[in-house]
Amino acid sequence: MFKRLSKIIGLRKKENSSSNTAMAADKKQPMVEGIPTDINDLKARVRREFDRCEDIVIRTLEIGQDNFIEMLVVYFDGLVNKDTLNAHVLRPLLIDARIVPLDKSVNKRTIVNIIERNLLDNCEILELTDFNQCVQNILSGNTVLFTEGSDIALATCTKGFATRSVDKPDTESSVRGSREGFVESFRVNTSLLRRRIRTSSLKIEEMTIGQQTNTKVGIAYVEGIVNKRIVDEVISRLSKIKIDGVLGSGTLEELIQDAPLSLMPTVANSEKPDKVAGKLLEGRVAIITDGSPFVLTVPCLFIEAFQTSEDYYSLPFIASFIRMLRFIAFVISMYGPAFYVAMVGFHQSVVPFKLVVTIAAARQGLPFSPFTEAFIMGLTFELLREAGIRMPKPVGQAVSIVGALVLGEASIRAGITGAPMVIVTAITAICSFILTPYTDLLPFARFALLIAANVLGLIGIALVSAAGLVHLCSLRSFGVPFMAPFAPLNLSGLKDTFIRAPLWTMFTRPKELTGIHPDQNRVRMALEISPEDYDGNE
Amino acid sequence: MQKVRLSGIQLGMLFVGFLYGSSSLLNPAFSALQDGWLAFLIGWMLGIIIIAVYISIYLLNPSQTLIGILKSNFGRFLGTVIGILYAWYFLHLAAIVLRDFGEFSLLVILPNTPLPFIIGCFAALCVYSLKKGIEVTARTGELLIPLIPLASLIVTLGIARLIDFSNIKPVLANGIKPVLTTGFGVLSFPFGETVCFLMVFPLLRKRSTLRKTVFISTVIAGLLLLIIVVRDILALNPQLTQRAAFPAELASKLFPVINIYPLILLNLLIGGTIKVIVCLYASAAAITELSGLSDYKALLSSITGFSVTLSIWLYDNVMQMFEFAVSTYPYYALPFQIIIPVLLLIISIIRRTSERRKTS
Amino acid sequence: MNKIKLPILAVAFIAILFLTGCWDNNDVSDVAIVTAIGIDKLEDGRLAMTWQILKPEAAQPGMEGGQAGKAYTNYTAAGLTLNEAHKELIRISGRKPFYGHIQVILLGEKLAKEGIAEFIDIFERQYEFNQTVKVLLTKDMTAQELLEAESDLENLPAIHLMNLVEANIFTGKVIDLPFFKLVMELEREGRSTVISALSSKSKNDKSTIKEMQIEYAGIFRKGKLIGYINTVQVQSLLFIANQIRQTLITTEHPLSPDKQISVEIVRGQAKREVSLSEGRIKGIVYVDALARIAEVHETQYSLKPDIAKIIESETAGRIKQNLVTLIDMAQDNYGTDIFGFGELVYKNEYGFWKSVKDDWDEYFVHMPIDVFVDVKIKRAGLIDKPSKAR
Structure with a gap:
């Protein structure tokens, strides 16, 4: 009887694991839809896509000198900065294009290339071949240019919607630290991090979550410090999320919790870029959600609630x-x-x-x-x-x-x-x-x-x-015991718990976070700058 | 299933908590009066020897639990029978400790609360903790066990002004016999009870550190217990220690200005829980292995329920409890703690040498 | 299975919450906080127990309006055992007494004479009694009478009584005996207990504690009161028992005997020894005291080192005289070992102890005891000589 019982238990385990793998394999594979080359098909397709979206603007241009080439400019009113659009997209196309020889006889591909390389003086231009991607770009505030006869669309960056400016964070005030706080805009947030960690090792991977909201989510970490397994785990958990909307980082937080029924949060959040930067440097992974001024950091330990960025700025x-x-x-x-x-x-x-x-x-x-x-x-x-x-x-x-x-x-x-x-x-x-x-x-x-x-x-x-x-x-x-460094005990980790030891004594990076190889990722601070050496120099 | 692994420090903490926890309340050497320290030293030395026997048994039969060792050394049938007896012994031990728990709480703070309720609450905590896995228990232990000696040391320092060194005299007033009897008692409680750990040793991450870990923790726990034993003799005087049901509780009441028995309570709760958990784990793991199940967690609730019932049914009254602890228990535990392990060791050595001869 | 489990657990939890009581939850405002206990033996052999029960609303210092009256009330009940008296008290007062904060236990004289050892069982057996409570005797009156006395200094007479004992660290004339020490002393081999006793100054007026004094200490032999010693003798006893913290010795000035000089002992250290030679036990007491001159009425001699030497030896002589008087008194009048020499014999000469164990007190009466006292004056205060009226 016991054997049967154990068999049942064992079977269940297997089922669970197999369903897990199945879910992983079922990763979102977006279908690719080509861009119609015929201008009328294209127009119809765009109209169909944005049917009853009354804030859409679809404008047809004819550019070139003799043989006009029809172009379609599509953007959402309110999401774009019209000055930029006028000066750096429409003006080059309508006026400067007369100087550049554009001809239908030229190879179809090169028209787009010429437009992209020689005409548009907008800084950021993407080549798109997937219609769905075009839709995404339009939705996120870019202006997409379709060219007659070409299956390549150009997305120019004309984002210009109203955002809050960088402000003092409300939830975490600080006396000596930086007063900047994250805002709702994704790009501003990444820039706040990028400005603090000026190294190419700061990686920010982006993905889109939310079947309806298509929210942009960034996964930031410092390569070389972070434990790669944690990054993989974060990405795999995020990519499993299938939800209509992600309106704040709280939604993501709940969906990637280790113990969803526990009262304790195992994902931390912060509004302060300096705090998040500090956590990144300790080997944590930050999750930036578009539309939320709160950036999530994982793994989150119990002790983190007791640490503030202020601790490291005072004696x-x-x-x-x-x-x-x-x-x-x-x-x-x-x-x-x-x-x-x-x-x-x-x-x-x-x-x-x-x-x-x-x-x-x-x-x-x-x-x-x-x-x-x-x-x-x-x-x-x-x-x-x-x-x-x-x-x-x-x-x-x-x-x-x-x-x-x-x-x-x-x-x-x-x-x-x-x-x-x-x-x-x-x-x-x-x-x-x-x-x-x-x-x-x-x-x-x-x-x-x-x-x-x-x-x-x-x-x-x-x-x-x-x-x-x-x-x-x-x-x-995310695999790190929540009560570390108390349990399992890590004596050197205790330097930053009940007390905050002098910075020059905490010369190793947190062991729990930075991976399995003890030799790698050891030194947070070069030992040469301990105060004893200053004595010797003077 | 991911294999459970304990670090050296976790095993050591469990070991110290197991040895120190409930014995620090009861003063294992009280019956030798002023020679208690001597009796304890004897018991401690014997304890180290018997623990060395346990370690050697495990090292001769690496990566096997007690049940596996029994089966491979005594044969399938006899091994199973003895294994069942051991499972019973561990269960019984858990019941005894649970009852100690309950009686202490009942005597010291909660005189009107029903015993089953108190024991049930303790047992629920043990089950919850074991359901989360023994490694979680060990991790919690890492946090909590250092508090026990701390609590005892605070009490000890608080009553240090009462210490009168002449209290250990006259030495050996009643001859060596009562001292030896008590020493034997100390061997069986608490040192011999670590036979439970034969079920836990295989969980250690690095087998090479086992000897060192266990030895150091035995010494630490012994030293701490020695402090308690000596404190009770010197500060409370031997007669008072002998009459008091819980000398530690009395000691805490003599603390200057305020009454700090909650510290003793803390001591009891942590130490006792660790002990019960280890016993329950040993029992559950033994039964699991005997019956060929895969996971001990399925059995936990029923085993604990049985143990709670047993603990309530065990004695009619407290007098019986103390009587059993002093005069019956050492002999009852003798086969489990000493006879069978020593036999196991001998058979293991013989097998090992004959195997070696065969291979060479 | 988990789906069923959760509601069941929740229901069980709620059921536990509502079905079970809070068995031992006694609100502090519902219990009667006992501050002092007096135990007397009645004529009919029953035990009478007097409780001084706190009335918190009146004892509270910060509360406005002093209309509340006395901060305590006394209840007395009797029974064959103290527990019976305890239940009787609940019957008459309607409240459960709480004993965790008793300040003093008073033992009536009659009870003390008939033996105290058995009647303190309850204080050890029941869990909530405070083991560090002070123990006092009452002389020439019952404990109940004493507890009725009011205090003009403190809200609670019990606190006043406790302070009287605690102040011993300044006077060195009261035996500060916590309950657990009493138990230990009763239980020790070859040692008799001495407990300080309160008595009334005048026979008739017993209404306030002001009229009381701790003038005597009762000597116990096998747990029974057999007699009293006075405060000077208590001081000597404390010297021998090595319990002196601070005390004052006043003697005549050695060079002009009509003037007084007070020497304050700031630290007294005593050592008792027994030595066994030729089958005879001999006791030795060494007392080493550090002192400072507290008051001088003599204006002629300045306190030069040689004068200090003379004062030292005079003080030592006085202390030694006191000690010898006490020892003689213990040996001749009471015939019991209040110094614990028997304990020393038990601990150090166990073989000999076994032969005299049963009649140690008779042996003690004839035991020679040598006393050595050494006083060292360390300082003399801020001035040298007192001012002299010219």
Whole structure:
């Protein structure tokens, strides 16, 4: 019987793996459709494609001196910069083309070549042979020129839609670091990275995801540092995505998670180019999504939430102190209410006598148990937070004032909650804002711990924490254990965890990320520049 | 299926946690009164020897679990029978530790909470952790196990002001016999129990590091336990240690200014969980191998459920529990911890030499 | 299979949440926080237990309005065992007492006379008792009477009592005996316990703690109170037991005997030894004290090194005299080993101990004990001589 069971299990495994390979083989193979050479067919084809797209502009030109050659200029109104189009596409074609001998008798191919090489003074021109690609180019703001009798179309870069300019990032503010933040425009984002890492090793591969939105997605990494297997994994996961729309990087994040049902994100995001550049240099892979100012980076480790780019711009002692503060904040914001409930309900003898007197006095005559109180206060806080975020800014302030009053003064005065609970909730709230990546998931942990603390006291807290820790340790982000460098332990990796060691001591690149060969990718920083050498020189 | 592999440090941590975790609460050498340290030293030395036996057995039969070794050395039938007995022993051990858990929590903080509920919660954690795989457990262990000695050391430092070195006198007041008996007890709890690791050794990534890893972890765990034993004798005085059900808990209560028994709780939870997990894993893996199944995870829930039931059904009361631990357990464990392994070692050596003769 | 599992697990989880109680979750505002316990033996042989229960709303310092009145209330209940009394208390007060924060345990005189060892079982057996709680005796009154006394200094009399004991580090005249130490001492071989006792200054007025004093300490023999020693003797006992942190010795100035001089001992270190020679045990006590001159009433001599030497030997003489008096008293009046020489014999001369184990106290009475005291004055404060009225 056991054998049968195992057979069934084994079979299932096999099925799974085979279906996986099948999916991989079924990779999107776009069909190639040639461009009609006959100008009328072409017109019909373009009209059909953009039927009822009223913002399309299809213009017919006739260029040349004697034997006019018909051309089709297709672009979307609003996506192109009309000045560029006028000055650098239409003007050369209509006016300058008279100087260049263009003739129908010339080989068909060369007309396009002449147009491309001799006429257009626009900087970026692509030759296209696939009609679908032409459509894509038109949709992304390029102007596509079809030439009579040629199966090659030219796409000129005339993109000129309204975009936000590079601005301070809202989610991550910085004191000493760069103030630039990513914007919604793909190209601007890649340029922000490119400007920081000026090496040809910075590769940015592009792909299109989304059957309807056709969103451009870039995969950036630094060759020579990155672990090639991680890049392959990223590409294979991204290419498996079949979804109608990718409207923000969050969609991609969810679809490439290692553990989709886990609360913990195993994909990090950032709005700051310097942060992303730093991660690229550590051997991570960045995923840039068109239309989203958030760039994803993988693999994402637990510790990353505690590291900010600021840490590396300030002195090691200060940075280490702040790092430790963040850990303390993490612990407080997770355990605060649960610990309070356990202490008040189970372990009064652990609390110093005078504190017990204070708490007992404050809790005298309150209607709710500490657990209910903590639950209500926690919930109220989450409501206020959500209201504060979603409200328009001026109203948001009003919400926070009302919230502070409701939470603080009134509830104590009215005898609904005790002052200690308000203090606990408040400090929990403050601490939860310190770790922005985890702010949204901390309430879950907090409530789970709260329930456990109410049933079993500290034992409950310990049990739930242990289970949580097991879960964290079981996670992997693109093959890298999520809790690295703590578990599996990597002593040299610990230099950048609880403390931020001086930069000249962290001379190797993170071991977990940069691949299997220990000899390769070793040195992040040349050892010669440790401070001892400066002493010798002076 | 990807093969599970543990790094040296992970195995070492598991080993230390296994040895140190629950024994640091109970003070394995309390019954020798002021000679406890001597008894512990004797037990420790014997423990190192017996662990060396386990290592040699594994190294003579590389890449085989205990069950495989038994089958290849005792023959198919006898090996299977002894293997079943071992699976039972590991299960029983898990049940004993679970019960210790439960009783401690019940006595120290949660007097009104039903025992099955507490044990059930602990067991659920163990199952969850094992379902994620033993390597996940080992990784979690890497994070948590260093906290146990830390907790004990804080308690020890806190009550250092009570230390009175004259408490170890008179030496050998009642002769050497009680010391030897206790030393034997120390051998069976905790050192002999590492026989479970014969199921875990094959998971080690580099076999060459096994000897070093295990030896170092035995020494570290022994040293830490020695600190506990000596602390209890010197600071709590032998009589108090002997009367107290959980000397460590008493020690934590003597901490100045505040009561820090939660630290002891932490110690219990981490150490005990690691021990239960290793025992359950050993048992599950043994049964899996005996029955020819492919994955131990399918069996986990049922095995743990059985173990929980067993732990509740095991003793009627706490008095029985302590009585069993002190006077019955060392003899009950004797065949599993010493007799069969020594036999295995002898047979393995004989087989090895005869094979060598054949090949040469 | 996984599809079925998840809802089942969720249902089980919710069921656990709602079906199970929170068995041991006792809110701090629902329990009666006991701050002090007094134990008396009644005439009929039952044990009476007095609890000083905190009323937190009145004890809270920051709360406005002092109308709340006393910060505590006392309850007394009796039973054959302390646990019976405990249940009786719940019956009359309606609240579960919480013992984690007791500050002092007071043992009534009658109880002490009949033996304390068995009655402290509960404090060891039950999990929530605070093992570092101070233990005190009451002399000439019951523990209940003492707990009724009010404190004009602290909100809670229990805190006041505890402070009285804790202040020992400055006076060196009170035995700071935490509960676990009492247990250890009771259990040690060849050692009798001494517990400080509170008594009332005047016979009639027992209404405030101000009227109380820790003037005596009770000597126990096999767990039974047999007599008292006074504070000077307690000081000497602490010297021998090596528990002196700070204490004051006042003597006449050696060169002008009508003037007083106070010497503050800042560190006292004592060593007890036993030596076995020719089948006889001899005890030796060495006391090494570091001191500073605290007050001088003598205006003639400046504190030159040779004068300091004389003061040193005078102080040493005084301490030695005190010690010898105490030792004689223990040997002649009480006939019990309060210094723990028996313990030393047990530890160092185990063979001999076995022969005298059963009647150690009788052996102790005749044991010769030598005392050596050495005082070293290290400093003399900010001035040399006091000002002199001319």
